[in-house]
Amino acid sequence: MVLVKVQGPAHPETADEAKPAFQSAVLHRHLATEFFPLTRAEGNYLLLEDGRKIFDASGGAAVGCIGWGNxxxxxxxxxxxxxAPYCATIFYTTRAQEELCRTLVDSTNGHMSRAYIVNSGSEAMEAALKLARQYFLELDPPQPDRVRFISRKQSYHGITLGALAVGGHVYRRAKFEPLLMKTVSQVSPCFEYRGKKPNESDEEYVNRLSEELDAEFQRVGPETVCAFVAEPVVGAALGCVPSVRGYFKAVRAICDKYGALLILDEVMCGMGRTGTLHAWEQEGVAPDIQTIGKALGGGYQPVAGLLAGRRVIDAIEKGTSVFVHGHTYQGHPAACAAALEVQRIIQEEELLANVRNLGALLSRRLKEELGDHPNVGNIRGRGFFWGIEFVADKTTAAPFPPEAHVAMDICELGLADEYSINVYPGTGTVDGVQGDHIIISPPFNVTSSDIELIVDAVTRLVNDYFAKGS
Known part of the structure; x- marks a missing residue:
């Protein structure tokens, strides 16, 4: 996010030349800018060093789920x-890890058998891919030809090389394409706003996407596919796009038909963000492997995880009983303690019901205030996970050119005093390069008055941005 230009010369030629007031040693996301120092976060607000108080309407990247300063x-x-600040998991375990994993497994109504705790969503996806591959090697007889994955275009599953390879975000992949594994292919996303044909029913749309996925299995050889990978509600890449009714049941049926696994990435949309603890609960199917993150620990510690179904774990237990994977900081005690307490708070305070109830209010108010705006193409989402897609032409849904930086500029403008709202930018919505959206994903414990504050600020922000640009 481009915020404030660095002041002064980066490398003074003499000792007498004035040096910058502050020269960061951090390898920031953008080296030509200086970022606003965050001094404190309390409740739903971020307090900056310059005195600004920003309402965090996105929880960072959909991370914050119980507010800050708990x-x-x-x-x-x-x-x-x-x-015990650290646990060498090659020898030991901790009560925090055991209780967290038991809580997570029990929350799946018997569908999942084991949990694996890591530090980021990308790590969780790397583990999921390796576990899927190993599952087929542990079968009796083994299926060593299963080396491929099928995912979807305009998807994002993490920034490490394996996770990036199964993602379909063109911009994030571009510089690293030569390094990415070549055993991944992609099909169309379930994206009603841009993918569904005029007068096409949900059933017809699902059938068309199902036929495309089935054809891709056939093209690459169904006996070579480990898994199909998808987000139940697509987050950063598309801006909170849910599937149409029946899509994931059709996907599950195709995976079962060819003996492949279903991996659902819930790093961004899971752990209550869409109104149920697991987003797949609303789809009527369960995955074989699931990744979780962000709202798992609510930002209080770096923590993410993997949940593995009984089918997968049974094969490992009957085989070598060893998952050939590991991290120095897996199952980190402090991270597990944070995540466990966050999940207890969500349950005790009945915050998922709040997400469902006020999520309906957030949806209705956003559509009332911005649905007719000439540069708002689509408002979509579930629970407390809502995306607003911007277009240059509402009739044709034509996007703005990438160089206009619409989403980023809107988010930057939101930090100004007259709005004081933090929302999350996304680009590449249309084809991985073109397209702009913002994400609104507030903490699970906001009130109806907070929802009105968010809608008011975002409405003024969007109206003013496009009025100034016209």
């Missing part, structure tokens, strides 16, 4: 750090 979580982390 003392219960801080105390749980502190207690764990003082008791």
């Amino acid at each position: 003392k219960r979580v801080a105390e749980a982390v502190t207690k764990q750090v003082l008791a």
Whole structure:
């Protein structure tokens, strides 16, 4: 995010030349800019060093789920750090890890058998891909030809090389294409706004996408496919796009037909963000492997995870009983303690019901205020996970050119005093390069008055941005 230009020369030629007031040593996302120092976060607000107080309507990247400064979580982390700050998982386990994994497995109504705790969504996806491959090697007889994955265009599953390879985000892949594994192919996303034909029913659209996926299995050889990978509600790449009714049941049927696994990436849309703890609960299917993150620990510690179904775990247990994968900081005690306490708070305070109830209010108010705006093409989402896609022409749905930086500029403008709202930018919505959207994903414990504050600020922000640009 481009925020403030760095002041002064980066490399003074003499000692007498004035040096910048501050020269960062951080390898930031953008080296030609200086980022706003965040001094404190409390409740739903971010407090900046220059005195600004920003309402965090996106929870960062859909991370914050119980607000900031929660003392219960801080105390749980502190207690764990003082008791055992680190655990070498080659020899030991901790009560925090055991209780967290038991909580997660039990939350799936018997569909999942084991949980694996790591530090980021990208790590979780890397583990999922390797576990899927190993599953087929552990079968009796093994199926070593299963080396391929099928995913979807305009998807994002993480930034490490394996996760990037199964993602379909053109911009993020571009510089690293030569390094990415070549055993991945992609099919169309389930994207009603841009993919569904005029007068095409949901059933017809699902059938068309199903036929495309089935044809891709046939093209690459169904006996070579490990898994199909998808997000139940597409986050950063498309801006909160849910599938149409029946899509994932059709996908599940095709995977079962060819003996492939179904991997659902819920790093961004899961752990309550869409109104149920697991987004797949709303689809009527369960995955074989699931990745989780962001709202798992609510930002209080770096934590993500993988859930594996009984089919997968049974094969490993009957085979070598060894998952050939590992991280120094997997199952980190403080991260597990934070995530466990966050999940307890969500359950005890019945926050998922709040997400469902006020999610309907957020949806209705956004559509009332911005649905007719000439540069708002589509408003979509579920629960507390909503995307607004911007277009240059509402009739044709033509996007703005990438060099206009519409989404990023809107988000930057939102930090100004008259709006004081933090929303999350996304680009490449149309084809991985063109297209702009923002994401609104507030904490699960916001009130109806908070929802009105968000809608008011976002409405003024969008109206003013396009009025100034016209």
